[in-house]
Amino acid sequence: MTSDQTPAQRLPTLEDVAQVAGVSRATVSRVINNIRNVDPQLHKIVWDAVSTTGYVPNRAARSLVTGRTGSIALVVSEAENRAADDPFLGRFFSDPFFGRVVGGVLSVLRPSGVHLALTLAGDEDACAKVVADVRQGQVDGVVVLSLHPHDTLPRLLADAAVPAVLYGRPAAPMPISYVDVATYTGAKLAADHLAARGCQHVATISGSVDMPAGADRLHGFREAMAKQGVAYVPSYDGGFTHEGGERAMERLLAEHPETDGVFVASDVMAQGALAVLRDHGKSVPDDVAVVGFDDSSAALASRPQLTTVRQPVEDMAAEMARLLLARIDQRANRTTSVIFDPELILRASA
Amino acid sequence: MTSDQTPAQRLPTLEDVAQVAGVSRATVSRVINNIRNVDPQLHKIVWDAVSTTGYVPNRAARSLVTGRTGSIALVVSEAENRAADDPFLGRFFSDPFFGRVVGGVLSVLRPSGVHLALTLAGDEDACAKVVADVRQGQVDGVVVLSLHPHDTLPRLLADAAVPAVLYGRPAAPMPISYVDVATYTGAKLAADHLAARGCQHVATISGSVDMPAGADRLHGFREAMAKQGVAYVPSYDGGFTHEGGERAMERLLAEHPETDGVFVASDVMAQGALAVLRDHGKSVPDDVAVVGFDDSSAALASRPQLTTVRQPVEDMAAEMARLLLARIDQRANRTTSVIFDPELILRASA
DNA sequence: TGGAGGGCGGAGAGCGCTCTCCCTTTGTGC
DNA sequence: GCACAAAGGGAGAGCGCTCTCCGCCCTCCA
Numbered sequence: 001m002t003s004d005q006t007p008a009q010r011l012p013t014l015e016d017v018a019q020v021a022g023v024s025r026a027t028v029s030r031v032i033n034n035i036r037n038v039d040p041q042l043h044k045i046v047w048d049a050v051s052t053t054g055y056v057p058n059r060a061a062r063s064l065v066t067g068r069t070g071s072i073a074l075v076v077s078e079a080e081n082r083a084a085d086d087p088f089l090g091r092f093f094s095d096p097f098f099g100r101v102v103g104g105v106l107s108v109l110r111p112s113g114v115h116l117a118l119t120l121a122g123d124e125d126a127c128a129k130v131v132a133d134v135r136q137g138q139v140d141g142v143v144v145l146s147l148h149p150h151d152t153l154p155r156l157l158a159d160a161a162v163p164a165v166l167y168g169r170p171a172a173p174m175p176i177s178y179v180d181v182a183t184y185t186g187a188k189l190a191a192d193h194l195a196a197r198g199c200q201h202v203a204t205i206s207g208s209v210d211m212p213a214g215a216d217r218l219h220g221f222r223e224a225m226a227k228q229g230v231a232y233v234p235s236y237d238g239g240f241t242h243e244g245g246e247r248a249m250e251r252l253l254a255e256h257p258e259t260d261g262v263f264v265a266s267d268v269m270a271q272g273a274l275a276v277l278r279d280h281g282k283s284v285p286d287d288v289a290v291v292g293f294d295d296s297s298a299a300l301a302s303r304p305q306l307t308t309v310r311q312p313v314e315d316m317a318a319e320m321a322r323l324l325l326a327r328i329d330q331r332a333n334r335t336t337s338v339i340f341d342p343e344l345i346l347r348a349s350a
Numbered sequence: 351m352t353s354d355q356t357p358a359q360r361l362p363t364l365e366d367v368a369q370v371a372g373v374s375r376a377t378v379s380r381v382i383n384n385i386r387n388v389d390p391q392l393h394k395i396v397w398d399a400v401s402t403t404g405y406v407p408n409r410a411a412r413s414l415v416t417g418r419t420g421s422i423a424l425v426v427s428e429a430e431n432r433a434a435d436d437p438f439l440g441r442f443f444s445d446p447f448f449g450r451v452v453g454g455v456l457s458v459l460r461p462s463g464v465h466l467a468l469t470l471a472g473d474e475d476a477c478a479k480v481v482a483d484v485r486q487g488q489v490d491g492v493v494v495l496s497l498h499p500h501d502t503l504p505r506l507l508a509d510a511a512v513p514a515v516l517y518g519r520p521a522a523p524m525p526i527s528y529v530d531v532a533t534y535t536g537a538k539l540a541a542d543h544l545a546a547r548g549c550q551h552v553a554t555i556s557g558s559v560d561m562p563a564g565a566d567r568l569h570g571f572r573e574a575m576a577k578q579g580v581a582y583v584p585s586y587d588g589g590f591t592h593e594g595g596e597r598a599m600e601r602l603l604a605e606h607p608e609t610d611g612v613f614v615a616s617d618v619m620a621q622g623a624l625a626v627l628r629d630h631g632k633s634v635p636d637d638v639a640v641v642g643f644d645d646s647s648a649a650l651a652s653r654p655q656l657t658t659v660r661q662p663v664e665d666m667a668a669e670m671a672r673l674l675l676a677r678i679d680q681r682a683n684r685t686t687s688v689i690f691d692p693e694l695i696l697r698a699s700a
Numbered sequence: 701t702g703g704a705g706g707g708c709g710g711a712g713a714g715c716g717c718t719c720t721c722c723c724t725t726t727g728t729g730c
Numbered sequence: 731g732c733a734c735a736a737a738g739g740g741a742g743a744g745c746g747c748t749c750t751c752c753g754c755c756c757t758c759c760a
Contacts, residue, residue, distance in 0.1 A: 011485075011487070013715095013716055013717085014718095015716080024740045025718095025740090026741080027739060029717070029718060029719085030718095033718080036737090039738070039739090057716085057717075058414070058486070058715085058717070059410075059413075059419075059488055060411075060413035060716080061716035061717040061745090062716080062717055062718075063410035063745090064408070064411050064715090064717070064744095064746065064747085065718045065745050066745090071467070099448045102468060106468065106470055115467045117465045117466060117467050117468075118466045118467075132406060136361055137410075242650070301592060303625045363746055363747085364746065364747065364748095373710085374709065374710045375710085375711095375746090375748095376709070376710060377709060377710075379749085380708095380709085383748080385748090386707090387708070389709085392709085407746085408746050410747090411715090411745070411747040411748090412746080412748075414714095414716065414746080415714080415715050415746085415749080416747085416748065417715080701760100702759105703758105706755105706758100709752105709754085710751105710752085710753085711751090711753100712751090713748105713749095713750085714747100714748095714750105715747085717745085719742100719744095720741105720743085720744105721740105722739105722740085723738105723739085723740080723741095724738085724740095725736100725737085726735100726738095727734105727736080728734085728736095729732105729733090729734090729735100730731100
């Protein structure tokens with residue numbers, strides 16, 4: 001209509017919509033944000049104008065005045081003054097776990113229109129920057145995947161009292177929200193299953209015991225076995241890696257060749273353990289039954305496929321997002337924890 | 351100094367810094383953005399003021415005036431009117447590939463202070479929204495992981511002429527930048543290796559041949575084998591999945607039991623193929639040599655570990671980010687392709 | 701010594717939006 | 731019929747930043 005026939009040059013603004021609709025900017029804003037009552041007739045006129053102009057709100061402008069960005073960060077943190085070229089983060093990213101978390105978080109964020117920004121916090125500086133970012137409103141809150149028990153980020157976040165949710169219980173008690181899986185229950189599932197199979201000589205390959213997940217899975221398993229009347233369960237630390245699982249299984253077979261049932265605290269380690277068992281000519285599950293933990297894609301890729309304790313990663317990640325959004329919207333201002341029940345997935349290995 | 355002693359209430363702005371430094375807002379802005387020459391002495395004074403106030407620029411305000419957001423989106427796209435509850439995306443996210451791309455992209459983005467937003471484009475609407483987002487300046491550009499040959503997003507992006515870079519050559523020729531691996535070279539690496547081992551009966555398990563990666567790996571392999579004097583190479587479609595690899599290997603063994611060398615177009619399929627070979631009592635590599643493609647974590651998790659054609663995913667992802675940033679900064683305004691050379695990684699399977 | 705020119709800092713106008721205030725209109729009770 | 735309330739819409743002030751203009755001052759040359 002006007003002489004402004006240069007397409008893709010200037011984007012429609014609220015002002016343009018207002019002009020087309022014949023109302024004020026304020027009214028359009030009210031309609032779009034569903035604030036206060038607007039005459040239903042005007043309501044329709046405004047929406048029509050929005051679609052004819054092809055208007056989309058400008059995030060930056062909105063953020064500037066509301067002080068909210070409509071985006072949260074997924075922080076992968078492992079700050080413990082690790083060398084910059086340490087391949088640890090690289091290894092983490094190639095673990096399916098990361099992708100599953102992303103998928104879960106996005107499933108909640110997408111409907112609400114909130115953006116997900118990815119951030120790596122590899123050292124103390126980066127952690128400080130994450131905290132600064134959320135305090136300064138560059139993001140509205142953070143969802144944290146903390147990879148290391150001595151990671152300083154959870155503490156910083158708790159102290160700053162910013163909206164944040166952790167995946168997994170923090171290594172030390174602190175006022176911060178988190179989601180987790182009921183590890184003891186999961187370990188018990190594994191123990192009871194091995195006992196029910198009639199395993200007489202049960203052992204375990206644990207994760208790093210300085211991590212909550214590692215310690216809990218080990219203690220939970222021992223406790224459950226104790227309830228079954230088994231006073232002692234040999235354990236070997238596999239450090240949550242494939243190679244660690246192999247080494248642990250080698251030692252286990254050398255020191256306890258009578259073993260006929262193993263609870264391995266992660267599927268990735270279990271995959272390594274299975275390879276070693278095969279090399280030693282042990283049949284799984286007939287000679288040795290193996291139960292894993294996580295139900296990651298490694299469980300399906302293993303031969304035989306792993307019987308494992310399922311950790312509902314996607315659901316847990318989705319809950320993280322929900323908790324965070326609630327906190328940001330002030331619908332909840334207390335720290336909360338949500339614990340998920342694990343499930344025993346029966347496959348071929350036990 | 352002032353009565354504004356409420357901490358964590360109001361964040362320092364340019365104005366505050368200017369006041370502390372005793373200069374104007376404009377000068378502080380110039381110093382921070384390194385624009386024009388500013389007296390070196392003032393320069394220092396301003397930076398001192400910045401650190402005493404703890405000032406950090408407000409992204410939203412900056413975006414509003416510059417029209418740039420300082421963030422790009424990583425779009426995972428597979429729009430082909432797939433059902434919403436299709437588990438395909440979920441499977442994709444649990445593939446290590448995704449995480450490796452993220453890691454590569456972030457390695458470039460982090461130093462330049464650009465944020466990475468994650469986006470899923472699961473249907474046509476979502477694709478349109480992605481294009482709209484970048485046209486409307488919600489993000490400055492996109493890096494695309496397109497999972498399906500009939501995905502409409504690349505075409506939309508090319509038509510809109512917005513800053514975008516694809517991972518992998520588009521299924522149909524179009525003016526859009528991309529990075530890729532020299533597939534033919536990679537397939538030749540595999541073919542030559544199998545020939546050098548003395549394999550007499552070589553076959554291949556291909557990926558989906560309607561995807562460029564699938565077709566190229568198959569044709570490249572056949573061409574290279576032809577150069578070795580082998581006129582015909584049996585091929586079986588494994589669809590790029592673990593199970594597909596298993597099924598393809600079953601058929602291959604049934605129809606060509608004499609096979610002593612296989613090129614499998616992805617490590618994930620190769621892992622499935624290895625399991626089948628083991629079940630059939632075939633020794634790898636003595637009875638059958640297996641060469642994979644990708645060098646993903648599956649290659650290391652396989653038993654025996656896979657000899658495979660390495661696709662430098664992290665490097666390619668990093669290059670995507672570099673190309674995109676160059677395009678956004680107007681340093682490059684033509685579409686560009688960068689092709690990476692694959693490398694044969696020798697392990698136990700061939 | 702006067703004028704031109706360049707280097708450098710300040711003033712101020714917005715970017716597009718939300719939100720508070722205020723005004724108009726309409727409805728309601730006495 | 732009047733006072734008051736309530737509801738709906740408009741005007742306009744910013745949010746924090748960049749960037750264009752403008753003016754000052756210092757240098758250099760004629």
